[in-house]
Amino acid sequence: MTRNKADLHKVYKVLYRIYGPQHWWPGDTPWETCVGAVLTQNTSWSNVEMAISNLKRSRHLCPVKIRNMPLSKLxxxxxxxxxxxxxxxxxxxxxxxxxxxxxxxKLHPKGKPLAFWRESILSVKGVGPETADCILLYSFNLPTFVIDAYTKRIMARHFGFKPNIDYHELQKYFMDNLPSDPKLFNEFHALFVRMAKEDCRKSACLKGCPFL
Structure with a gap:
């Protein structure tokens, strides 16, 4: 495949046909999704699930209770x-x-553009582009495409992008060449995660990799 607008639509269709809908991001509420986005940095999702279960079990999985929770307990x-x-x-x-x-x-004040909220959450200490976009897309259904290590791996290995491509450069490629649809962005990112975990491993692709 060459790098053009049609490629991304084809990639999405291939992945969706193979893996089906992913129902991602797991979380019962927008706040739970936000907590997951913060905790998933540099760890596996199974570890995040244990941490969230602890907060649920102690009845602290809401922002006010977390804010008032003793630091040692958190x-x-x-x-x-x-x-x-x-x-x-x-x-x-x-x-x-x-x-x-x-x-x-819901985000308030209403009517502010995506760029406003992205700048707002990126101003929070410790929040980088990937975490910010996860929160905006998965908690608030805003049309921003999440770029992670899985996305970079797949696009570099199979579609000619540089492995160390800048986050915003690769994000721009997706957002310029796909409809501005949060549902599509959600599913596409989740499909990349599924493919990378199952068939396009860090060490090498397995036989089931869709783009071998």
Whole structure:
């Protein structure tokens, strides 16, 4: 395939045909999804699930309760996600942002463009582009494409992109060549994750890799 607009539509159709709908991101509420996006940095999703289960079990999985939670108790709850002291501070920073900007799971003030909210959440200490886009896409259904290591691996290995391509350069390629549809962005990113975990491993592609 060459790098053109038709490629991304074809890639999506191939992945969707093989893997089907992914129902991603797992989370019962926008806030739970946000917490997952913060905790998933540098760890596996199974570890994040354990940390979120701890918060649920102690009835602290809401922003006000996390904000008022003793730091030692919060660190213990999210310990399974790794780097728990650092992540506790990041989660508290995101919690403060949420309490200041979210009402009834909706961003306020209403009517602000994606760029406004992206700049807003990127100003939170410890939040980088990938985490910001995960929160905006999966918690608030805003049309921003998430770029992660899986996406970079697949696009470099199979479609001629540089392995170390800049986050925003690759994101721009997707957003310039796909409809601005959060549902599509959601599913496409989830399909990349599925493909990378199952068939396009870090070491090599397996026989089932769709683009071998």
């Amino acid at each position: 660190e213990k709850a999210i310990h399974p996600s790794g780097f728990y002291r650092l992540k506790a501070q990041r989660l508290l920073a995101v919690t403060d942002w949420w309490l200041a900007n979210v009402n009834d799971d």
